[in-house]
Amino acid sequence: xxxxxxxxxxxxxxxxxxxxxxxxxxxxxxxxxxxxxxxxxxxxxxxxxxxxxxxxxxxxxxxxxxxxxxxxxxxxxxxxxxxxxxxxxxxxxxxxxxxxxxxxxxxxxxxxxxxxxxxxxxxxxxxxxxxxxxxxxxxxxxxxxxxxxxxxxxxxxxxxxxxxxxxxxxxxxxxxxxxxxxxxxxxxxxxxxxxxxxxxxxxxxxxxxxxxxxxxxxxxxxxxxxxxxxxxxxxxxxxxxxxxxxxxxxxxxxxxxxxxxxxxxxxxxxxxxxxxxxxxxxxxxxxxxxxxxxxxxxxxxxxxxxxxxxxxxxxxxxxxxxxxxxxxxxxxxxxxxxxxxxxxxxxxxxxxxxxxxxxxxxxxxxxxxxxxxxxxxxxxxxxxxxxxxxxxxxxxxxxxxxxxxxxxxxxxxxxxxxxxxxxxxxxxx
Amino acid sequence: xxxxxxxxxxxxxxxxxxxxxxxxxxxxxxxxxxxxxxxxxxxxxxxxxxxxxxxxxxxxxxxxxxxxxxxxxxxxxxxxxxxxxxxxxxxxxxxxxxxxxxxxxxxxxxxxxxxxxxxxxxxxxxxxxxxxxxxxxxxxxxxxxxxxxxxxxxxxxxxxxxxxxxxxxxxxxxxxxxxxxxxxxxxxxxxxxxxxxxxxxxxxxxxxxxxxxxxxxxxxxxxxxxxxxxxxxxxxxxxxx
Amino acid sequence: xxxxxxxxxxxxxxxxxxxxxxxxxxxxxxxxxxxxxxxxxxxxxxxxxxxxxxxxxxxxxxxxxxxxxxxxxxxxxxxxxxxxxxxxxxxxxxxxxxxxxxxxxxxxxxxxxxxxxxxxxxxxxxxxxxxxxxxxxxxxxxxxxxxxxxxxxxxxxxxxxxxxxxxxxxxxxxxxxxxxxxxxxxxxxxxxxxxxxxxxxxxxxxxxxxxxxxxxxxxxxxxxxxxxxxxxxxxxxxxxxxxxxxxxxxxxxxxxxxxxxxxxxxxxxxxxxxxxxxxxxxxxxxxxxxxxxxxxxxxxxxxxxxxxxxxxxxxxx
Numbered sequence: 001x002x003x004x005x006x007x008x009x010x011x012x013x014x015x016x017x018x019x020x021x022x023x024x025x026x027x028x029x030x031x032x033x034x035x036x037x038x039x040x041x042x043x044x045x046x047x048x049x050x051x052x053x054x055x056x057x058x059x060x061x062x063x064x065x066x067x068x069x070x071x072x073x074x075x076x077x078x079x080x081x082x083x084x085x086x087x088x089x090x091x092x093x094x095x096x097x098x099x100x101x102x103x104x105x106x107x108x109x110x111x112x113x114x115x116x117x118x119x120x121x122x123x124x125x126x127x128x129x130x131x132x133x134x135x136x137x138x139x140x141x142x143x144x145x146x147x148x149x150x151x152x153x154x155x156x157x158x159x160x161x162x163x164x165x166x167x168x169x170x171x172x173x174x175x176x177x178x179x180x181x182x183x184x185x186x187x188x189x190x191x192x193x194x195x196x197x198x199x200x201x202x203x204x205x206x207x208x209x210x211x212x213x214x215x216x217x218x219x220x221x222x223x224x225x226x227x228x229x230x231x232x233x234x235x236x237x238x239x240x241x242x243x244x245x246x247x248x249x250x251x252x253x254x255x256x257x258x259x260x261x262x263x264x265x266x267x268x269x270x271x272x273x274x275x276x277x278x279x280x281x282x283x284x285x286x287x288x289x290x291x292x293x294x295x296x297x298x299x300x301x302x303x304x305x306x307x308x309x310x311x312x313x314x315x316x317x318x319x320x321x322x323x324x325x326x327x328x329x330x331x332x333x334x335x336x337x338x339x340x341x342x343x344x345x346x347x348x349x350x351x352x353x354x355x356x357x358x359x360x361x362x363x364x365x366x367x368x369x370x371x372x373x374x375x376x377x378x379x380x381x382x383x384x385x386x387x388x389x390x391x392x393x394x395x396x397x398x399x400x401x402x403x404x405x406x407x408x409x410x411x412x413x414x415x416x417x418x419x420x421x422x423x424x425x426x427x428x429x
Numbered sequence: 430x431x432x433x434x435x436x437x438x439x440x441x442x443x444x445x446x447x448x449x450x451x452x453x454x455x456x457x458x459x460x461x462x463x464x465x466x467x468x469x470x471x472x473x474x475x476x477x478x479x480x481x482x483x484x485x486x487x488x489x490x491x492x493x494x495x496x497x498x499x500x501x502x503x504x505x506x507x508x509x510x511x512x513x514x515x516x517x518x519x520x521x522x523x524x525x526x527x528x529x530x531x532x533x534x535x536x537x538x539x540x541x542x543x544x545x546x547x548x549x550x551x552x553x554x555x556x557x558x559x560x561x562x563x564x565x566x567x568x569x570x571x572x573x574x575x576x577x578x579x580x581x582x583x584x585x586x587x588x589x590x591x592x593x594x595x596x597x598x599x600x601x602x603x604x605x606x607x608x609x610x611x612x613x614x615x616x617x618x619x620x621x622x623x624x625x626x627x628x629x630x631x632x633x634x635x636x637x638x639x640x641x642x643x644x645x646x647x648x649x650x651x652x653x654x655x656x657x658x659x660x661x662x663x664x665x666x667x668x669x670x
Numbered sequence: 671x672x673x674x675x676x677x678x679x680x681x682x683x684x685x686x687x688x689x690x691x692x693x694x695x696x697x698x699x700x701x702x703x704x705x706x707x708x709x710x711x712x713x714x715x716x717x718x719x720x721x722x723x724x725x726x727x728x729x730x731x732x733x734x735x736x737x738x739x740x741x742x743x744x745x746x747x748x749x750x751x752x753x754x755x756x757x758x759x760x761x762x763x764x765x766x767x768x769x770x771x772x773x774x775x776x777x778x779x780x781x782x783x784x785x786x787x788x789x790x791x792x793x794x795x796x797x798x799x800x801x802x803x804x805x806x807x808x809x810x811x812x813x814x815x816x817x818x819x820x821x822x823x824x825x826x827x828x829x830x831x832x833x834x835x836x837x838x839x840x841x842x843x844x845x846x847x848x849x850x851x852x853x854x855x856x857x858x859x860x861x862x863x864x865x866x867x868x869x870x871x872x873x874x875x876x877x878x879x880x881x882x883x884x885x886x887x888x889x890x891x892x893x894x895x896x897x898x899x900x901x902x903x904x905x906x907x908x909x910x911x912x913x914x915x916x917x918x919x920x921x922x923x924x925x926x927x928x929x930x931x932x933x934x935x936x937x938x939x940x941x942x943x944x945x946x947x948x949x950x951x952x953x954x955x956x957x958x959x960x961x962x963x964x965x966x967x968x969x970x971x972x973x974x975x976x977x978x979x980x981x982x983x984x985x986x987x
Binding site: 045046047048052053054055057058112115116117118119120121122124125130131132133136137138139140143196197199200201202203278281349350352353354355356357 | 729733736803809811819820821822823825841850853854855856857858859873874875876877878879880882883884885886887888890891892893894895896917918919920921973976977978
């Protein structure tokens with residue numbers, strides 16, 4: 001009964017805002033249109049308009065895909081304490097983290113679709129009318145876990161927001177089991193994506209047991225780092241309260257994950273270079289280049305430099321506690337992981353080829369535009385979701401059908417304590 | 430493996446019909462076959478090939494090999510020499526024809542048959558006279574082995590080859606001559622590890638003889654410029670025009 | 671053949687489903703045509719309409735592996751008609767199944783290969799490989815004596831061969847007994863036939879290229895743009911799973927010339943090899959040449975440690 005006003009209110013929240021908001025959304029739309037045009041070129045001429053080749057058959061699209069899976073999975077780091085361990089601090093942050101997960105998954109799925117050579121045939125993946133090669137193909141697993149995770153991250157927050165909108169306390173019995181599922185699921189999307197690469201004996205660069213853990217470590221670095229920046233922005237721009245403790249804990253998680261990530265990097269480097277074997281040739285290409293081929297060398301060293309700098313900054317307590325240091329450090333870490341895991345992981349797996357031929361990869365304008373377009377799409381989705389969630393969580397948007405209709409604002413003062421008693425989803429009675 | 434019995438029955442009936450028409454005993458290996466059991470070649474395959482394009486097995490003239498058997502002690506045949514284009518030294522691949530031997534046979538056989546000059550006469554086999562009539566012969570192999578013309582050619586009949594035991598072989602039986610020294614190669618050739626089988630992995634086994642690929646006077650493979658190299662970098666769309 | 675029939679009858683359900691889909695599609699098409707009829711400017715010839723209809727029917731068809739014999743002949747009729755209408759080619763597309771008791775195997779004599787690349791030339795012509803992209807299934811590596819490391823080999827040699835102090839090693843699809851490419855395909859568009867040939871249904875492939883990442887022997891090629899073969903150079907003798915026309919955005923590979931070998935003939939590369947370095951035959955036949963080579967020569971395979979069990983051996987004299 002509250003659904004129609006809920007949707008209308010969501011629409012109005014998403015479409016109204018100040019000038020800066022409209023400029024932001026307008027520029028995102030513009031970039032999306034550019035991406036759409038580039039994709040139309042790709043559809044017309046085939047993937048030949050990209051920089052890919054028989055040698056480097058996956059590039060920027062799949063790189064971004066693997067990175068963004070990590071971002072999506074990172075929501076779990078907030079879901080876990082907020083809903084299950086009942087940590088008070090994360091209560092406000094968790095919906096935002098779930099919005100990040102949804103946006104990241106939308107980007108992931110878009111990147112997979114634009115990477116398909118024959119997207120019109122993608123219905124072949126649908127079980128029933130198509131043929132999903134499950135459980136043998138890890139890509140089939142990925143299709144399932146990504147869509148499942150997207151569904152979980154859409155439905156749970158929707159239920160909670162809708163309940164708040166309708167003036168009810170969300171029923172723990174209804175959503176908590178799904179929360180448990182979502183937590184497992186978040187780990188699984190990451191591991192499955194790692195296994196997708198690690199399961200290929202043809203590519204020794206990926207075929208290592210460390211790949212899955214490395215994926216998790218980098219995900220729990222980049223994900224919370226992104227959420228920290230997002231929450232900080234929300235706190236600065238809106239009246240939505242996010243406790244300082246949230247930042248402290250998230251920053252701690254990010255720091256530990258970044259350290260683990262570096263340890264794994266060192267371990268990888270030792271394994272590949274102390275006694276270089278045939279199987280280390282891709283790593284040699286990535287870190288030092290082979291002959292006149294060294295396109296990725298500056299990228300990977302930049303990534304390592306950024307990661308080390310940011311990690312060191314985060315390890316110093318006064319710096320980590322100061323937003324002036326925390327925010328740039330998180331942003332740096334985010335970029336560093338993007339390069340390391342995006343460019344530095346997928347592409348060198350193909351260079352040199354299994355037969356030892358070296359063909360380098362350089363993305364074309366089509367790929368860059370499509371990639372930018374999808375990122376704009378993700379940010380667009382994220383903005384809309386945050387925009388819709390905030391008024392509800394602030395108590396500004398409430399169903400007009402609510403009985404005893406005093407304005408929401410007066411019922412729910414913006415004191416943290418009062419909100420916790422009322423809105424906090426997992427508070428025990 | 431649980432095929433419908435009807436299909437098996439039909440299959441057997443059809444096969445039996447075909448096999449009987451060709452005068453062969455039908456084999457029972459159409460049923461689920463244990464590893465090792467094989468459907469023996471039906472001669473219809475060769476006939477089918479023959480209709481497909483000129484020069485393939487069906488039109489190749491062949492003779493049974495004397496003294497050697499192929500894998501499984503089965504007899505096999507050698508393609509007979511002929512300068513005719515359908516002799517089987519060129520094959521059609523898609524829309525192009527390619528020679529399938531190391532040397533271009535018809536040119537080397539410009540003076541074949543030998544009797545066109547040597548008819549009824551005893552051949553004077555003197556080393557120094559080779560250049561007179563046989564300028565195309567580069568006698569690399571005899572020079573390296575100390576052989577003279579009569580080591581291999583029968584003096585009394587230029588169309589025959591002379592074997593060490595005094596026997597004679599025809600020009601199409603060069604394997605008998607070469608195999609005297611190159612016995613390892615000859616064994617491999619009979620087994621299938623050396624030489625070329627024509628057209629089919631199935632069907633009658635017809636192979637080329639030594640001299641189809643090797644110039645007997647200069648047997649090593651001749652060097653040449655290969656077919657174009659692969660393009661390592663992919664063609665980009667803007668490379669068009 | 672029997673193998674495919676089995677699949678067809680086993681999976682009766684998708685067939686029915688597909689029939690329903692076809693009816694739906696027909697409805698959509700009629701709707702589209704009604705729309706087109708309303709547009710005054712669109713002058714569509716009968717041929718264009720036929721192409722559209724056929725292309726649509728092709729788009730909604732199922733996976734070849736699960737088709738009934740009737741469905742197979744229908745799609746082949748459509749494909750042959752489309753080749754005629756779109757490109758003016760008269761082609762014959764076979765659906766010849768695997769012979770019972772046959773498992774193909776291949777042996778390559780590295781002492782014999784002289785690097786002439788006649789096999790490459792024959793392969794391109796026989797399999798209608800894309801001339802614009804210069805696709806080649808076979809790579810011949812020039813290797814220095816004493817090395818078997820492909821990374822040190824050179825496939826781009828263009829000088830008189832054989833070169834002193836070198837040997838030549840050819841690669842192509844090795845038709846592994848346990849092919850990683852088949853395992854990873856998310857839609858089952860590639861599979862291993864009963865005679866050991868790994869094939870692709872080009873119309874079922876979604877173009878994700880996971881198989882290309884999974885192949886340890888770099889045997890798969892992708893159609894980055896629309897493949898081009900001049901009409902006069904098209905080999906009209908085709909197989910649905912082999913050398914028929916491919917389209918943009920799908921993967922293709924060597925099929926041991928499935929349209930030839932299933933009829934008892936040799937693959938084009940074997941037949942074209944002027945040095946007899948290539949041996950092909952039935953592994954299940956103890957009296958075959960390939961079995962003679964395996965029994966009497968010292969053989970090795972590439973990357974055996976990966977346990978994909980290639981059915982492609984190298985040997986020396």
